[in-house]
Amino acid sequence: MRKPCIICIAITGSVSTKAHNPAVPITVTEQIESTHEAFEAGATIAHCHVRNDDGSPSSDPDKFAQLQEGLRAHCPQMIIQFSTGGRSGAGAARGGMLPLQPDMASLTVGSNNFPTRVYENPPDLVTWLAGEMRKYRITPEIEAFDLSHIHQAVALHKAGALYGQLYVQFVMGVKNAMPADRDVFDYYIKTLERLAPGTPWCAAGIGRHQIELNEWAIAAGGHVRTGLEDNVRLDRTTLAPSNAALVKRAVEICDRHDRPIASPEQARAILGLAA
Numbered sequence: 001m002r003k004p005c006i007i008c009i010a011i012t013g014s015v016s017t018k019a020h021n022p023a024v025p026i027t028v029t030e031q032i033e034s035t036h037e038a039f040e041a042g043a044t045i046a047h048c049h050v051r052n053d054d055g056s057p058s059s060d061p062d063k064f065a066q067l068q069e070g071l072r073a074h075c076p077q078m079i080i081q082f083s084t085g086g087r088s089g090a091g092a093a094r095g096g097m098l099p100l101q102p103d104m105a106s107l108t109v110g111s112n113n114f115p116t117r118v119y120e121n122p123p124d125l126v127t128w129l130a131g132e133m134r135k136y137r138i139t140p141e142i143e144a145f146d147l148s149h150i151h152q153a154v155a156l157h158k159a160g161a162l163y164g165q166l167y168v169q170f171v172m173g174v175k176n177a178m179p180a181d182r183d184v185f186d187y188y189i190k191t192l193e194r195l196a197p198g199t200p201w202c203a204a205g206i207g208r209h210q211i212e213l214n215e216w217a218i219a220a221g222g223h224v225r226t227g228l229e230d231n232v233r234l235d236r237t238t239l240a241p242s243n244a245a246l247v248k249r250a251v252e253i254c255d256r257h258d259r260p261i262a263s264p265e266q267a268r269a270i271l272g273l274a275a
């Protein structure tokens with residue numbers, strides 16, 4: 001049976017700016033328009049950060065609320081996922097939008113280095129964020145920047161600390177963290193399957209590794225993430241004109257590998273989310 005592929009669109013992030021690529025959506029209105037185009041192109045999860053008007057990262061729950069309202073109106077059944085990772089060091093402010101009860105939220109269960117800083121995820125913060133997600137019935141997407149994060153995610157899930165079904169994303173190619181290493185990628189899949197058989201997984205590659213990880217994940221039966229948060233280029237010399245253009249690129253890879261694109265309903269079933 002041909003296995004549907006869920007495409008997640010990471011629309012904005014906390015780093016990319018209009019100086020990197022004018023198509024990066026910054027205001028909530030731009031974010032809703034950009035996500036809608038990506039949704040029409042086949043994306044079924046919207047991974048969301050919000051920004052202040054000057055482009056700096058924000059954790060303002062009001063902005064998340066406006067974004068969620070717009071996405072629910074314009075992208076029916078699309079899975080809304082808020083990032084709790086965008087402002088390392090901000091502590092509990094990283095979960096201040098969880099009472100809005102998005103379908104999903106990202107959760108990183110350990111620390112590692114980022115290009116210019118430590119990405120801090122101390123155990124007490126992870127426990128608190130996971131508890132808030134349980135309280136508001138939000139399914140986490142585990143962001144695994146390291147092998148230890150996969151082990152920790154499974155342990156937390158088995159202990160009942162995570163709401164809903166386990167879903168793990170392998171993130172590769174962040175400078176100073178795990179590179180896009182094929183052997184490690186294969187071992188990630190093998191380890192997750194050994195520790196928690198049948199768990200769906202996704203992969204994200206940063207910068208030029210985005211297309212590489214899209215290819216690897218689609219060919220290996222996983223789900224994919226793309227978008228201007230992780231990469232602003234179509235290829236070495238061309239800026240991506242939109243988030244939708246990056247979704248279309250992932251759709252082309254799915255076509256080549258005979259993977260149908262998951263509809264919002266199929267994606268919700270795969271992830272154990274309410275329809």
Ligand SMILES: [Zn+2]
Nearest residue numbers: 010013083229
């Ligand atoms: Zn993000």
